[in-house]
Amino acid sequence: MKQQTSEKLLIEIEKALAEKNLDFLKNALAQAHPQDIAECINHASAEDAVILLNQLSGPRYFEVFEYINLETQVQLIGQLNRKQTIKILEELSSDDRVDLLDRLPPKTVETLLPLMAQAEREETKKLLQYGEDTAGSIMTTEYATLPIHDTASEALQHLQKIAPQSETIYYIYIVDQSRVLKGIISLKDLVLAYPYQRIEDIMNRDFISAFVDEDQEVVARRLAKYDLMAIPVIDHDHKLVGIVTVDDAMDVIKEEQTEDVHRLGALEPIETPYLKTKFWDLAKNRILWLLILFFGVSFTGTALKHFSQTIQSAVALVFFVPMIVSSGGNSGSQSVTLITRALAVGDVKAKDLFPVVLREISMGAVLGLCLGVMGFLYAFVLGTNFSVSLAVGLALFGVVLCGSSIGGILPIILKKLNLDPAIMSSPLVASIVDVIGVLIYFNVARVLLS
Numbered sequence: 119m120k121q122q123t124s125e126k127l128l129i130e131i132e133k134a135l136a137e138k139n140l141d142f143l144k145n146a147l148a149q150a151h152p153q154d155i156a157e158c159i160n161h162a163s164a165e166d167a168v169i170l171l172n173q174l175s176g177p178r179y180f181e182v183f184e185y186i187n188l189e190t191q192v193q194l195i196g197q198l199n200r201k202q203t204i205k206i207l208e209e210l211s212s213d214d215r216v217d218l219l220d221r222l223p224p225k226t227v228e229t230l231l232p233l234m235a236q237a238e239r240e241e242t243k244k245l246l247q248y249g250e251d252t253a254g255s256i257m258t259t260e261y262a263t264l265p266i267h268d269t270a271s272e273a274l275q276h277l278q279k280i281a282p283q284s285e286t287i288y289y290i291y292i293v294d295q296s297r298v299l300k301g302i303i304s305l306k307d308l309v310l311a312y313p314y315q316r317i318e319d320i321m322n323r324d325f326i327s328a329f330v331d332e333d334q335e336v337v338a339r340r341l342a343k344y345d346l347m348a349i350p351v352i353d354h355d356h357k358l359v360g361i362v363t364v365d366d367a368m369d370v371i372k373e374e375q376t377e378d379v380h381r382l383g384a385l386e387p388i389e390t391p392y393l394k395t396k397f398w399d400l401a402k403n404r405i406l407w408l409l410i411l412f413f414g415v416s417f418t419g420t421a422l423k424h425f426s427q428t429i430q431s432a433v434a435l436v437f438f439v440p441m442i443v444s445s446g447g448n449s450g451s452q453s454v455t456l457i458t459r460a461l462a463v464g465d466v467k468a469k470d471l472f473p474v475v476l477r478e479i480s481m482g483a484v485l486g487l488c489l490g491v492m493g494f495l496y497a498f499v500l501g502t503n504f505s506v507s508l509a510v511g512l513a514l515f516g517v518v519l520c521g522s523s524i525g526g527i528l529p530i531i532l533k534k535l536n537l538d539p540a541i542m543s544s545p546l547v548a549s550i551v552d553v554i555g556v557l558i559y560f561n562v563a564r565v566l567l568s
Contacts, residue, residue, distance in 0.1 A: 131158050135166050144173045152178065156185035159194075168197045180209040192221045204233050211285055212238075213258040213366060216245045220255075245360075253337045254330040256370060257351045257360030260285040263293050264317055266300055271313035288347045291358055292321045299350055299358040301325065327352050330359055335374050338367035339464065378462060381540035434502050435563050438493070438510045439556065445489055446517035446555040447548030453478055453525025454547045458539045461529060468533040474526050482522030483515075490515035505566045513559035520558070521551040 127150050134142045147155055147170065155174070159167045159182070167190060174182055183191065183206055195203055195218070207215050207230065219227050219242065231239055241259055248254025262284040264273045273290075281287050290308065292301040301321030311320050327350045328337040341349045341364060349367075351360045380388065388395050388403060457474060460466035466474060494511030498504070525547050529539035 127154050128158050128161060131162075131170070135162070135169065140169075140173065143170065147173050152182045153185045155182045156187075160187050160190050164193045164197055167194055180206060184210060184214055188217055188221060191218055195222065195226075200230075200233070203230065207242075208235055208238050211258050211260055212241055212245060212360075213256055215242055216255065219246065220250070248330060251334050252330065253328045253332045253334055253351045253362055254360070256334050256337075256366045257330070257362050258285050258366070259360045261348075261350075261358075261361045262287045262290045263297075263358065264290050264303070266292050266294055266318045266321075268317050269313065270308060270311035270315045270317070270320070273308060273317055277308070286348055286361075286363055289350075289361075291350055291361075292317055293358055297357045299325075299327065299352055299356055302350065325350070328362065329354065334362075334370045337362055338370040338374075341367045342371070343464075374462070378458065378538075378540040381538065434506050435509070435560070437500075437502075438497060438506075438513075439559065441493065442510065442513050442517055442559050443552040443555040445493075445514055446521040446551040448521070449482065449485060449518045450521035450525035450547040450551040451544035453481075453522045454529055454544055455525075457526050457529045461533055461539050466530070468530060471527070471530045471534070474530055475523065478522045478526030479519065482519035485522065486515035486518035489518055506563065509559065509563040509566050512562045513555070516558040516562070517551065517555035520554050521547075524551060524554075 127146065130146055131143065134140075134146065155170070159170050162170060171179065171183065171194065183194075186194070195206075198206070207218070210218065215238070219230070222230075231242065234242065245254065245257075245259070260283060262277060262280055264276060268276065277287065277290065287305055290303050290305065291299060292303060293299055301318070301323045302325045303317065303321045307320060307322075326340065326344050326346065328340065330351050330353050337349065337351075341362060346364070348361045348363045350358055351362060353359050388400065457466060457478075461468075490511040490513075493514040494507050497507035497510040502510075528547065532539045
Protein backbone atom coordinates (compact mmCIF):
# COMPACT_ATOMS: atom_id res chain seq x y z
CA MET A 119 0.00 0.00 0.00
CA LYS A 120 1.25 3.50 -0.81
CA GLN A 121 2.72 5.22 2.19
CA GLN A 122 1.36 8.61 3.20
CA THR A 123 3.40 11.79 3.30
CA SER A 124 4.44 12.91 6.77
CA GLU A 125 2.38 16.14 6.50
CA LYS A 126 -0.84 14.30 5.69
CA LEU A 127 -0.13 11.65 8.31
CA LEU A 128 0.49 14.31 10.94
CA ILE A 129 -2.88 15.96 10.24
CA GLU A 130 -4.73 12.64 10.36
CA ILE A 131 -3.01 11.58 13.58
CA GLU A 132 -3.76 14.90 15.30
CA LYS A 133 -7.42 14.45 14.39
CA ALA A 134 -7.47 10.82 15.58
CA LEU A 135 -5.80 11.77 18.87
CA ALA A 136 -8.36 14.52 19.46
CA GLU A 137 -11.17 11.99 18.81
CA LYS A 138 -9.43 9.21 20.81
CA ASN A 139 -9.77 6.96 17.75
CA LEU A 140 -7.15 4.32 18.66
CA ASP A 141 -8.25 1.85 15.96
CA PHE A 142 -7.60 4.41 13.25
CA LEU A 143 -4.25 5.31 14.85
CA LYS A 144 -3.07 1.71 14.89
CA ASN A 145 -4.09 1.19 11.26
CA ALA A 146 -2.54 4.48 10.06
CA LEU A 147 0.75 3.86 11.88
CA ALA A 148 0.96 0.31 10.51
CA GLN A 149 1.07 1.74 6.97
CA ALA A 150 3.41 4.66 7.66
CA HIS A 151 7.18 4.85 7.34
CA PRO A 152 9.00 4.63 10.72
CA GLN A 153 10.66 8.02 10.21
CA ASP A 154 7.29 9.66 9.50
CA ILE A 155 5.87 8.12 12.66
CA ALA A 156 8.87 9.41 14.62
CA GLU A 157 8.28 12.90 13.21
CA CYS A 158 4.66 12.78 14.39
CA ILE A 159 5.81 11.71 17.86
CA ASN A 160 8.36 14.57 17.91
CA HIS A 161 5.55 17.07 17.33
CA ALA A 162 3.15 15.52 19.84
CA SER A 163 2.78 16.30 23.55
CA ALA A 164 4.39 13.91 26.03
CA GLU A 165 1.06 12.17 26.73
CA ASP A 166 0.13 11.84 23.05
CA ALA A 167 3.65 10.63 22.20
CA VAL A 168 3.21 7.71 24.63
CA ILE A 169 -0.19 6.88 23.11
CA LEU A 170 1.32 6.82 19.61
CA LEU A 171 4.28 4.69 20.68
CA ASN A 172 1.97 2.20 22.40
CA GLN A 173 0.11 1.59 19.12
CA LEU A 174 3.27 -0.07 17.79
CA SER A 175 4.56 -3.52 18.64
CA GLY A 176 7.48 -5.84 18.00
CA PRO A 177 10.58 -4.67 16.10
CA ARG A 178 8.66 -1.70 14.67
CA TYR A 179 8.29 -0.24 18.17
CA PHE A 180 12.08 -0.08 18.66
CA GLU A 181 12.76 0.96 15.06
CA VAL A 182 10.51 4.00 15.43
CA PHE A 183 11.97 4.88 18.84
CA GLU A 184 15.46 5.03 17.33
CA TYR A 185 14.31 7.71 14.84
CA ILE A 186 12.72 9.91 17.52
CA ASN A 187 14.83 12.95 18.39
CA LEU A 188 16.87 12.76 21.57
CA GLU A 189 14.92 15.37 23.52
CA THR A 190 11.62 13.56 22.90
CA GLN A 191 13.23 10.22 23.78
CA VAL A 192 14.20 11.64 27.18
CA GLN A 193 10.62 12.83 27.75
CA LEU A 194 9.25 9.42 26.76
CA ILE A 195 11.57 7.59 29.15
CA GLY A 196 10.04 9.68 31.93
CA GLN A 197 6.57 8.46 30.90
CA LEU A 198 7.35 4.75 30.34
CA ASN A 199 7.63 2.08 33.02
CA ARG A 200 10.99 0.57 33.97
CA LYS A 201 10.45 -2.67 32.05
CA GLN A 202 9.72 -0.79 28.82
CA THR A 203 12.72 1.48 29.38
CA ILE A 204 15.14 -1.43 29.89
CA LYS A 205 13.85 -3.21 26.78
CA ILE A 206 14.29 -0.05 24.70
CA LEU A 207 17.84 0.51 25.99
CA GLU A 208 18.82 -3.07 25.17
CA GLU A 209 17.40 -2.83 21.65
CA LEU A 210 19.00 0.52 20.78
CA SER A 211 22.34 0.56 18.98
CA SER A 212 25.24 1.17 21.36
CA ASP A 213 25.89 4.77 20.29
CA ASP A 214 22.22 5.77 20.47
CA ARG A 215 21.92 4.09 23.88
CA VAL A 216 24.84 6.11 25.23
CA ASP A 217 23.46 9.36 23.76
CA LEU A 218 20.18 8.74 25.57
CA LEU A 219 21.78 7.81 28.88
CA ASP A 220 23.97 10.93 28.72
CA ARG A 221 20.81 13.06 28.77
CA LEU A 222 19.21 11.26 31.72
CA PRO A 223 19.87 12.24 35.36
CA PRO A 224 22.90 10.37 36.84
CA LYS A 225 20.73 8.72 39.51
CA THR A 226 18.40 7.36 36.83
CA VAL A 227 21.35 5.93 34.91
CA GLU A 228 22.71 4.28 38.06
CA THR A 229 19.31 2.65 38.57
CA LEU A 230 18.90 1.45 34.97
CA LEU A 231 22.39 0.05 34.24
CA PRO A 232 22.24 -2.93 36.69
CA LEU A 233 18.90 -4.01 35.17
CA MET A 234 20.28 -4.32 31.63
CA ALA A 235 21.65 -7.55 30.14
CA GLN A 236 25.33 -8.03 31.01
CA ALA A 237 26.68 -7.65 27.44
CA GLU A 238 24.83 -4.37 26.84
CA ARG A 239 25.66 -3.14 30.36
CA GLU A 240 29.42 -3.69 29.99
CA GLU A 241 29.45 -2.20 26.51
CA THR A 242 27.54 0.86 27.72
CA LYS A 243 29.84 1.43 30.71
CA LYS A 244 32.83 1.31 28.39
CA LEU A 245 31.35 3.89 26.02
CA LEU A 246 30.20 6.18 28.84
CA GLN A 247 33.79 6.58 30.03
CA TYR A 248 34.80 8.46 26.87
CA GLY A 249 34.83 12.22 27.05
CA GLU A 250 31.89 14.28 25.85
CA ASP A 251 32.12 15.48 22.22
CA THR A 252 34.83 12.94 21.34
CA ALA A 253 34.82 10.23 18.69
CA GLY A 254 34.39 7.66 21.46
CA SER A 255 31.15 9.27 22.61
CA ILE A 256 29.46 8.92 19.19
CA MET A 257 30.94 5.66 17.90
CA THR A 258 29.16 2.32 17.76
CA THR A 259 30.73 -1.01 18.63
CA GLU A 260 28.46 -2.92 16.25
CA TYR A 261 30.81 -3.42 13.30
CA ALA A 262 32.07 -6.36 11.24
CA THR A 263 35.63 -7.66 11.52
CA LEU A 264 37.51 -10.43 9.72
CA PRO A 265 40.71 -12.34 10.52
CA ILE A 266 43.61 -11.27 8.35
CA HIS A 267 44.50 -14.78 7.12
CA ASP A 268 41.01 -15.81 5.88
CA THR A 269 40.33 -16.41 2.21
CA ALA A 270 37.59 -14.43 0.46
CA SER A 271 35.34 -17.51 0.48
CA GLU A 272 35.86 -18.07 4.22
CA ALA A 273 35.32 -14.36 4.87
CA LEU A 274 31.94 -14.33 3.12
CA GLN A 275 30.77 -17.34 5.12
CA HIS A 276 31.93 -15.65 8.35
CA LEU A 277 30.25 -12.40 7.31
CA GLN A 278 26.89 -14.12 6.90
CA LYS A 279 27.00 -15.08 10.57
CA ILE A 280 28.04 -11.71 12.00
CA ALA A 281 26.17 -9.34 9.64
CA PRO A 282 22.89 -9.32 11.66
CA GLN A 283 24.74 -7.93 14.70
CA SER A 284 26.56 -5.22 12.70
CA GLU A 285 25.22 -1.70 12.14
CA THR A 286 26.81 -1.63 8.69
CA ILE A 287 28.80 -4.08 6.55
CA TYR A 288 29.64 -1.64 3.78
CA TYR A 289 33.17 -1.75 5.17
CA ILE A 290 34.71 -4.74 6.94
CA TYR A 291 37.65 -4.20 9.26
CA ILE A 292 40.64 -6.53 9.27
CA VAL A 293 42.29 -7.08 12.66
CA ASP A 294 44.98 -9.36 14.05
CA GLN A 295 44.72 -11.46 17.21
CA SER A 296 45.36 -8.38 19.38
CA ARG A 297 42.56 -6.47 17.55
CA VAL A 298 45.09 -4.08 16.01
CA LEU A 299 43.55 -2.63 12.85
CA LYS A 300 45.53 -3.81 9.84
CA GLY A 301 43.31 -2.86 6.93
CA ILE A 302 39.84 -2.32 5.51
CA ILE A 303 37.96 -4.04 2.71
CA SER A 304 34.67 -2.96 1.17
CA LEU A 305 31.87 -5.44 0.70
CA LYS A 306 32.08 -4.86 -3.06
CA ASP A 307 35.78 -5.79 -3.18
CA LEU A 308 35.15 -8.87 -1.05
CA VAL A 309 32.32 -10.11 -3.27
CA LEU A 310 34.33 -9.55 -6.47
CA ALA A 311 37.50 -11.23 -5.14
CA TYR A 312 38.46 -14.74 -6.21
CA PRO A 313 37.35 -17.30 -3.57
CA TYR A 314 40.92 -18.45 -2.86
CA GLN A 315 42.42 -14.95 -2.48
CA ARG A 316 43.51 -14.11 1.05
CA ILE A 317 42.15 -11.03 2.81
CA GLU A 318 45.64 -9.70 3.53
CA ASP A 319 46.31 -9.59 -0.25
CA ILE A 320 43.18 -7.65 -1.22
CA MET A 321 42.55 -5.39 1.79
CA ASN A 322 43.31 -1.67 1.73
CA ARG A 323 46.21 -0.90 4.07
CA ASP A 324 46.11 2.85 3.37
CA PHE A 325 42.95 3.74 5.29
CA ILE A 326 41.55 6.79 7.08
CA SER A 327 40.91 6.42 10.82
CA ALA A 328 40.26 8.49 13.94
CA PHE A 329 41.55 8.28 17.49
CA VAL A 330 39.00 7.63 20.19
CA ASP A 331 39.71 10.93 22.00
CA GLU A 332 39.57 13.17 18.90
CA ASP A 333 36.95 15.92 18.74
CA GLN A 334 33.71 14.62 17.23
CA GLU A 335 33.39 17.57 14.84
CA VAL A 336 36.89 16.95 13.44
CA VAL A 337 36.03 13.28 12.90
CA ALA A 338 32.69 14.11 11.26
CA ARG A 339 34.34 16.52 8.83
CA ARG A 340 37.08 14.00 8.04
CA LEU A 341 34.41 11.45 7.18
CA ALA A 342 32.71 13.98 4.89
CA LYS A 343 36.02 15.10 3.34
CA TYR A 344 36.96 11.57 2.25
CA ASP A 345 33.37 10.68 1.28
CA LEU A 346 33.20 7.68 3.61
CA MET A 347 30.18 5.76 4.87
CA ALA A 348 31.99 4.98 8.15
CA ILE A 349 35.34 5.65 9.75
CA PRO A 350 37.15 3.27 12.13
CA VAL A 351 37.98 4.54 15.63
CA ILE A 352 41.18 3.28 17.24
CA ASP A 353 42.91 3.74 20.59
CA HIS A 354 46.53 4.89 20.87
CA ASP A 355 47.69 1.28 20.57
CA HIS A 356 45.94 1.21 17.17
CA LYS A 357 43.40 -1.33 18.40
CA LEU A 358 39.95 -1.07 16.83
CA VAL A 359 37.37 0.07 19.40
CA GLY A 360 34.46 1.21 17.23
CA ILE A 361 33.27 3.02 14.11
CA VAL A 362 31.55 6.35 13.44
CA THR A 363 28.90 6.02 10.74
CA VAL A 364 27.77 8.70 8.33
CA ASP A 365 24.39 9.20 10.06
CA ASP A 366 26.14 9.93 13.37
CA ALA A 367 28.50 12.33 11.59
CA MET A 368 25.54 14.17 10.04
CA ASP A 369 23.97 14.54 13.50
CA VAL A 370 27.23 16.04 14.83
CA ILE A 371 27.54 18.50 11.94
CA LYS A 372 23.88 19.50 12.32
CA GLU A 373 24.38 20.05 16.05
CA GLU A 374 27.54 22.11 15.55
CA GLN A 375 25.95 24.21 12.81
CA THR A 376 22.92 24.87 15.02
CA GLU A 377 25.23 26.07 17.80
CA ASP A 378 27.10 28.35 15.39
CA VAL A 379 23.89 29.84 13.99
CA HIS A 380 22.60 30.53 17.52
CA ARG A 381 25.86 32.17 18.55
CA LEU A 382 26.01 34.26 15.38
CA GLY A 383 22.55 35.51 16.33
CA ALA A 384 23.78 36.42 19.84
CA LEU A 385 22.16 33.44 21.59
CA GLU A 386 23.49 30.71 23.81
CA PRO A 387 22.82 27.41 21.98
CA ILE A 388 19.65 25.58 23.05
CA GLU A 389 19.50 21.79 22.84
CA THR A 390 15.73 21.33 22.87
CA PRO A 391 13.37 22.24 19.97
CA TYR A 392 12.15 25.86 20.07
CA LEU A 393 8.52 25.07 20.95
CA LYS A 394 9.58 22.54 23.61
CA THR A 395 12.03 24.88 25.31
CA LYS A 396 10.66 26.31 28.55
CA PHE A 397 9.60 29.94 28.14
CA TRP A 398 11.71 31.29 31.02
CA ASP A 399 14.75 29.23 29.99
CA LEU A 400 14.55 30.85 26.56
CA ALA A 401 14.03 34.29 28.12
CA LYS A 402 17.11 33.89 30.36
CA ASN A 403 19.11 32.71 27.36
CA ARG A 404 18.21 35.78 25.31
CA ILE A 405 18.37 38.45 28.00
CA LEU A 406 22.03 37.73 28.78
CA TRP A 407 23.22 38.65 25.30
CA LEU A 408 20.74 41.52 25.02
CA LEU A 409 22.21 43.05 28.17
CA ILE A 410 25.74 42.64 26.78
CA LEU A 411 24.69 44.32 23.54
CA PHE A 412 22.78 46.99 25.48
CA PHE A 413 25.88 48.03 27.39
CA GLY A 414 27.88 47.90 24.16
CA VAL A 415 25.49 50.24 22.37
CA SER A 416 25.37 52.56 25.41
CA PHE A 417 28.92 53.62 24.53
CA THR A 418 27.49 55.03 21.30
CA GLY A 419 25.38 57.44 23.36
CA THR A 420 28.44 58.36 25.43
CA ALA A 421 30.38 59.10 22.26
CA LEU A 422 27.54 61.27 20.89
CA LYS A 423 27.44 63.25 24.13
CA HIS A 424 31.19 63.85 23.86
CA PHE A 425 30.65 65.52 20.46
CA SER A 426 27.69 67.66 21.55
CA GLN A 427 29.46 70.90 20.59
CA THR A 428 30.21 69.59 17.11
CA ILE A 429 26.56 68.55 16.73
CA GLN A 430 25.35 72.00 17.83
CA SER A 431 27.56 73.62 15.21
CA ALA A 432 26.01 71.49 12.45
CA VAL A 433 22.75 69.79 13.47
CA ALA A 434 22.55 68.16 10.03
CA LEU A 435 25.30 65.77 11.17
CA VAL A 436 22.75 63.90 13.30
CA PHE A 437 20.61 63.02 10.28
CA PHE A 438 23.27 60.70 8.90
CA VAL A 439 24.29 58.86 12.09
CA PRO A 440 21.94 55.87 11.54
CA MET A 441 23.15 55.44 7.96
CA ILE A 442 26.81 55.49 8.95
CA VAL A 443 26.67 53.18 11.98
CA SER A 444 24.38 50.68 10.21
CA SER A 445 26.70 50.56 7.17
CA GLY A 446 29.67 49.78 9.41
CA GLY A 447 27.71 47.19 11.38
CA ASN A 448 26.45 45.53 8.21
CA SER A 449 29.92 45.28 6.71
CA GLY A 450 31.27 43.84 9.97
CA SER A 451 28.44 41.31 10.15
CA GLN A 452 29.13 40.20 6.58
CA SER A 453 32.82 39.65 7.34
CA VAL A 454 32.30 37.82 10.63
CA THR A 455 29.74 35.51 9.02
CA LEU A 456 31.99 34.71 6.05
CA ILE A 457 35.12 34.09 8.13
CA THR A 458 33.35 32.12 10.87
CA ARG A 459 31.82 29.82 8.28
CA ALA A 460 35.14 29.48 6.42
CA LEU A 461 36.84 28.49 9.68
CA ALA A 462 34.09 25.96 10.44
CA VAL A 463 34.40 24.14 7.10
CA GLY A 464 38.19 24.37 6.97
CA ASP A 465 38.47 26.84 4.08
CA VAL A 466 40.41 29.18 6.38
CA LYS A 467 42.86 28.16 9.11
CA ALA A 468 44.05 30.07 12.17
CA LYS A 469 47.44 30.48 10.45
CA ASP A 470 45.77 32.45 7.62
CA LEU A 471 45.43 35.62 9.70
CA PHE A 472 47.62 37.81 7.46
CA PRO A 473 46.01 36.84 4.12
CA VAL A 474 42.53 37.30 5.64
CA VAL A 475 43.43 40.70 7.13
CA LEU A 476 44.90 41.86 3.82
CA ARG A 477 41.88 40.63 1.89
CA GLU A 478 39.32 42.17 4.27
CA ILE A 479 41.16 45.51 4.40
CA SER A 480 41.19 45.59 0.59
CA MET A 481 37.54 44.56 0.48
CA GLY A 482 36.64 47.16 3.11
CA ALA A 483 38.44 49.86 1.12
CA VAL A 484 36.56 49.01 -2.10
CA LEU A 485 33.17 48.74 -0.37
CA GLY A 486 33.85 51.83 1.73
CA LEU A 487 34.80 53.83 -1.37
CA CYS A 488 31.55 52.86 -3.11
CA LEU A 489 29.39 53.65 -0.09
CA GLY A 490 31.38 56.79 0.69
CA VAL A 491 30.78 58.24 -2.77
CA MET A 492 27.08 57.32 -2.57
CA GLY A 493 26.83 58.85 0.92
CA PHE A 494 28.51 62.09 -0.18
CA LEU A 495 26.18 62.45 -3.17
CA TYR A 496 23.11 61.57 -1.09
CA ALA A 497 23.95 64.18 1.58
CA PHE A 498 24.79 66.82 -1.04
CA VAL A 499 21.57 66.24 -3.00
CA LEU A 500 19.59 66.71 0.23
CA GLY A 501 20.98 70.25 0.38
CA THR A 502 23.59 69.66 3.08
CA ASN A 503 26.65 71.91 2.86
CA PHE A 504 29.85 70.57 1.30
CA SER A 505 31.74 70.08 4.57
CA VAL A 506 29.01 67.92 6.16
CA SER A 507 28.54 65.95 2.91
CA LEU A 508 32.28 65.31 2.73
CA ALA A 509 32.30 64.24 6.41
CA VAL A 510 29.52 61.73 5.64
CA GLY A 511 31.43 60.32 2.66
CA LEU A 512 34.76 60.03 4.49
CA ALA A 513 33.12 58.56 7.60
CA LEU A 514 31.34 55.92 5.51
CA PHE A 515 34.63 54.95 3.91
CA GLY A 516 36.37 54.71 7.29
CA VAL A 517 33.63 52.86 9.16
CA VAL A 518 33.08 50.25 6.42
CA LEU A 519 36.84 49.70 6.24
CA CYS A 520 36.98 49.21 10.02
CA GLY A 521 33.88 47.00 10.07
CA SER A 522 35.23 44.64 7.42
CA SER A 523 38.65 44.46 9.08
CA ILE A 524 37.31 43.83 12.60
CA GLY A 525 34.78 41.27 11.35
CA GLY A 526 37.54 39.37 9.57
CA ILE A 527 40.18 39.54 12.30
CA LEU A 528 38.26 38.74 15.50
CA PRO A 529 37.04 35.20 14.55
CA ILE A 530 40.59 34.15 13.65
CA ILE A 531 42.00 35.57 16.88
CA LEU A 532 39.39 33.61 18.84
CA LYS A 533 40.34 30.48 16.88
CA LYS A 534 44.00 31.02 17.79
CA LEU A 535 42.93 31.25 21.45
CA ASN A 536 41.06 27.91 21.07
CA LEU A 537 37.71 29.64 21.52
CA ASP A 538 34.64 29.19 19.33
CA PRO A 539 34.75 31.91 16.60
CA ALA A 540 30.95 31.94 16.55
CA ILE A 541 31.05 33.68 19.95
CA MET A 542 31.92 36.80 17.97
CA SER A 543 28.29 37.15 16.90
CA SER A 544 27.11 39.55 14.21
CA PRO A 545 25.19 41.78 16.68
CA LEU A 546 28.27 42.02 18.92
CA VAL A 547 30.51 43.07 16.03
CA ALA A 548 27.83 45.53 14.90
CA SER A 549 27.76 47.07 18.39
CA ILE A 550 31.55 47.46 18.43
CA VAL A 551 31.56 49.02 14.97
CA ASP A 552 28.70 51.37 15.94
CA VAL A 553 30.88 53.01 18.57
CA ILE A 554 33.86 53.18 16.22
CA GLY A 555 31.61 54.64 13.50
CA VAL A 556 30.43 57.47 15.73
CA LEU A 557 34.02 58.28 16.76
CA ILE A 558 35.21 58.33 13.13
CA TYR A 559 32.24 60.37 11.88
CA PHE A 560 32.36 63.16 14.45
CA ASN A 561 36.13 63.40 14.54
CA VAL A 562 36.16 63.82 10.75
CA ALA A 563 33.29 66.31 11.01
CA ARG A 564 35.05 68.30 13.75
CA VAL A 565 38.20 68.61 11.65
CA LEU A 566 36.32 69.64 8.51
CA LEU A 567 33.94 72.05 10.25
CA SER A 568 36.69 73.74 12.29
